[in-house]
Amino acid sequence: MKENYTGTPTNRVDGKAKVTGEAKYAAEFEAPGLLHGVVVNSAIAKGKIKRIDTSAALQLDGVHQVFTHENRPGYSWFDKHHQDEDAPPGSPFRPLGSDEIKFSMQPIALVVADTFELARYAALLVQVEYETEPHETNLEANLDQAYKPKKYKSPPPSSPRGDAAQAFERSAVKLEEAYAHPAHHHNPMEMHASIAIWHEGGKLTVYDKIQGVQNSQKYISTAFGIPQEDVQVISPYVGGAFGSGLRPQYQLFLSVLAARELKRAVKVVLTRQQMFSFGHRPHTIQKLAIGASEEGKLQAITHHAFAETSRFEDYNEDVVIWPGVLYDCHNVEVSHQLVGLDVYTPLDMRAPGGTTGTFALECAIDEMAYKLNMDPLEFRLKNYSEKDLNEDKPHSSKELKECYRQGAEKFGWANRMMEPRSMKEGHQLIGWGVAHGAWEAQQQEASAKAVLSPEGKLKVSSATADIGTGTYTVMTQIAAETMGLPLEDVTFELGDSTMPKSPLEGGSWTVSSVGSAVKLVCEKLQEELLKMAQNMKNSPFSEAKPEEVSFANGQMFLTHAPATSLPLTAILEQHEGEPIEAEASQKPDKEQKNYSSYSHSATFVEVQVDEELGTVKVTRIVTAVAAGRIINPKTGRSQILGGSVWGIGVALEEHTVLDHQLGRFMTHDLDKYHLPVNADVHETDVIFVEEKDDIVNPLGAKGLGEVGIVSVAPAICNAVFHATGKRIRELPITLDKLL
Numbered sequence: 001m002k003e004n005y006t007g008t009p010t011n012r013v014d015g016k017a018k019v020t021g022e023a024k025y026a027a028e029f030e031a032p033g034l035l036h037g038v039v040v041n042s043a044i045a046k047g048k049i050k051r052i053d054t055s056a057a058l059q060l061d062g063v064h065q066v067f068t069h070e071n072r073p074g075y076s077w078f079d080k081h082h083q084d085e086d087a088p089p090g091s092p093f094r095p096l097g098s099d100e101i102k103f104s105m106q107p108i109a110l111v112v113a114d115t116f117e118l119a120r121y122a123a124l125l126v127q128v129e130y131e132t133e134p135h136e137t138n139l140e141a142n143l144d145q146a147y148k149p150k151k152y153k154s155p156p157p158s159s160p161r162g163d164a165a166q167a168f169e170r171s172a173v174k175l176e177e178a179y180a181h182p183a184h185h186h187n188p189m190e191m192h193a194s195i196a197i198w199h200e201g202g203k204l205t206v207y208d209k210i211q212g213v214q215n216s217q218k219y220i221s222t223a224f225g226i227p228q229e230d231v232q233v234i235s236p237y238v239g240g241a242f243g244s245g246l247r248p249q250y251q252l253f254l255s256v257l258a259a260r261e262l263k264r265a266v267k268v269v270l271t272r273q274q275m276f277s278f279g280h281r282p283h284t285i286q287k288l289a290i291g292a293s294e295e296g297k298l299q300a301i302t303h304h305a306f307a308e309t310s311r312f313e314d315y316n317e318d319v320v321i322w323p324g325v326l327y328d329c330h331n332v333e334v335s336h337q338l339v340g341l342d343v344y345t346p347l348d349m350r351a352p353g354g355t356t357g358t359f360a361l362e363c364a365i366d367e368m369a370y371k372l373n374m375d376p377l378e379f380r381l382k383n384y385s386e387k388d389l390n391e392d393k394p395h396s397s398k399e400l401k402e403c404y405r406q407g408a409e410k411f412g413w414a415n416r417m418m419e420p421r422s423m424k425e426g427h428q429l430i431g432w433g434v435a436h437g438a439w440e441a442q443q444q445e446a447s448a449k450a451v452l453s454p455e456g457k458l459k460v461s462s463a464t465a466d467i468g469t470g471t472y473t474v475m476t477q478i479a480a481e482t483m484g485l486p487l488e489d490v491t492f493e494l495g496d497s498t499m500p501k502s503p504l505e506g507g508s509w510t511v512s513s514v515g516s517a518v519k520l521v522c523e524k525l526q527e528e529l530l531k532m533a534q535n536m537k538n539s540p541f542s543e544a545k546p547e548e549v550s551f552a553n554g555q556m557f558l559t560h561a562p563a564t565s566l567p568l569t570a571i572l573e574q575h576e577g578e579p580i581e582a583e584a585s586q587k588p589d590k591e592q593k594n595y596s597s598y599s600h601s602a603t604f605v606e607v608q609v610d611e612e613l614g615t616v617k618v619t620r621i622v623t624a625v626a627a628g629r630i631i632n633p634k635t636g637r638s639q640i641l642g643g644s645v646w647g648i649g650v651a652l653e654e655h656t657v658l659d660h661q662l663g664r665f666m667t668h669d670l671d672k673y674h675l676p677v678n679a680d681v682h683e684t685d686v687i688f689v690e691e692k693d694d695i696v697n698p699l700g701a702k703g704l705g706e707v708g709i710v711s712v713a714p715a716i717c718n719a720v721f722h723a724t725g726k727r728i729r730e731l732p733i734t735l736d737k738l739l
């Protein structure tokens with residue numbers, strides 16, 4: 001019978017390649033005569049380059065060129081506002097665009113040499129004189145400069161419902177607080193890297209660390225004014241990205257610039273410190289006011305966010321949509337305002353806006369539960385919303401209640417004592433906290449190609465990415481199951497701009513979008529196989545309609561009479577040793593528009609806080625997730641575990657400290673930028689709650705990439721309050737804040 005590959009925990013098909021080092025990442029490719037580029041970054045945050053002297057660097061034997069704003073070619077792109085696929089509204093930064101310095105660590109020169117060591121040494125010899133102008137990097141000090149962006153990246157924060165101000169005034173119980181989320185920087189294991197290889201005639205092959213090869217391809221084509229078909233971008237493996245690879249970063253432009261000018265192959269790899277010179281999760285201050293009746297019914301929520309952005313782009317994210325998604329409250333007012341600072345534009349980072357907004361909202365909800373003296377879980381259930389009130393639409397499915405139930409049971413929530421500091425063990429204060437979260441389940445148009453060989457081996461491809469989330473594996477499962485072929489007879493290929501069109505791998509939409517296209521292209525192949533079978537002599541399928549045949553074990557058979565079957569290899573003989581091919585593109589179904597679709601999570605956390613030292617240890621995390629059908633419970637679980645670990649970082653560790661005197665992010669390495677390590681991670685449980693959804697997409701699967709992080713940090717904050725009686729509203733919760 002048919003193998004159910006989807007829904008079955010499946011090992012990564014690329015696992016062996018990854019652990020043996022066979023999997024190649026952008027910086028690891030070779031090219032004849034490969035040169036190495038090292039970036040020089042600005043020492044000041046704002047001003048002008050008065051003089052840049054590259055002569056000492058250029059005198060070294062083996063240094064080929066030093067590119068600066070003075071000698072770079074005059075592409076028209078520099079004067080235009082062409083945007084990449086994930087760009088926020090505004091005018092994107094152009095590396096080496098002019099003498100103007102817009103942020104600290106801005107790339108100002110690329111030194112290209114025979115070896116990396118030489119390029120790095122030569123980079124030290126580049127002399128720069130600046131004309132410094134006063135900079136401003138302090139969000140708190142400039143809240144009076146906040147403005148509403150002319151355009152929002154996603155739909156704008158919803159318009160007010162009811163009368164939040166009046167309802168708040170009339171509420172029996174009121175809460176008004178502000179919450180601060182600091183800037184975070186992307187620190188995937190793999191640093192950003194590009195290798196650009198120039199070919200005779202001007203064509204380019206580019207290896208890039210990116211979440212969308214076709215985005216890089218378009219970017220290069222636009223920047224350098226060359227046809228898209230002359231640029232091939234390849235990125236078979238990505239060592240973590242989480243949003244950092246949604247936009248092409250400056251090393252891509254610089255490597256291509258150098259390759260074209262020198263007619264060579266040039267590699268540029270950013271250092272760990274340079275990972276702090278582009279995009280970050282923005283420092284955001286949120287003001288919340290919540291009103292409730294004495295019985296614990298929400299009466300009013302206002303949620304106002306103030307976030308930093310650069311002076312040149314209005315980066316914004318979904319910080320304030322969550323009251324309307326998560327709660328049943330009819331007087332809601334939200335806003336998202338920006339403060340332009342002399343920093344680089346912030347960048348999407350795992351659940352952009354969701355992580356930030358859910359932290360504040362879910363902490364405030366917990367505070368309100370305490371004001372009402374009501375169990376925080378009970379309070380949430382009392383204000384549970386069956387509808388998405390932002391859009392006034394029903395959910396295509398929502399099993400959040402079941403997440404609460406199963407999560408609470410597994411965690412043992414019923415044994416919780418309400419009173420803070422009441423669950424002490426020796427000098428360890430024990431705290432239990434809960435929070436929930438959601439992430440939109442979106443589908444984008446995507447395409448795939450399938451090739452079935454005469455031997456019955458299937459190859460499916462799409463220009464998507466696998467940032468470590470498991471795309472290779474999940475697509476292989478979907479294709480193998482749809483075609484009824486053994487998993488080992490199916491390969492999935494990705495990460496090449498010549499492959500069928502795919503959206504960026506982000507937004508937790510890859511399974512939904514690319515997976516649906518993979519399913520469709522396999523169904524197209526099946527139609528083709530049926531036609532071929534019908535042309536065979538004495539075909540038992542001559543009268544069969546497509547919906548009457550099934551595929552399993554490498555055979556096609558009549559669903560109602562499985563004994564009537566033909567091996568695919570026998571059918572393929574009709575094609576005289578040639579493979580058969582199909583290509584398909586899948587768009588979201590119009591019916592989806594009538595519904596809201598979100599993945600949901602509920603997280604329960606236990607912390608131990610040392611009463612004397614103020615150290616916080618997260619001893620237990622249970623996250624229950626409802627995200628439609630889980631295609632691969634094994635890689636899916638890893639997504640949620642990753643979210644839990646990152647949530648520990650958000651709550652307790654991560655913080656890029658900005659020195660306002662220098663206008664520079666100072667904690668720019670893994671020594672000072674703290675991330676959770678194994679010693680910080682203890683018992684971590686994941687529950688997948690069954691959720692049936694026929695609307696969200698043909699697979700019934702929602703995304704898992706981002707929903708795992710959103711509810712973790714607030715649950716930890718709430719647990720810390722329960723342990724200590726101290727409410728810390730400024731992340732991260734470090735011991736100095738608890739003592």
Ligand code: MOS
Pocket residue numbers: 211241242243244246348349350351352505506507508
């Ligand atoms: Mo995610 S921030 O869409 O990689």
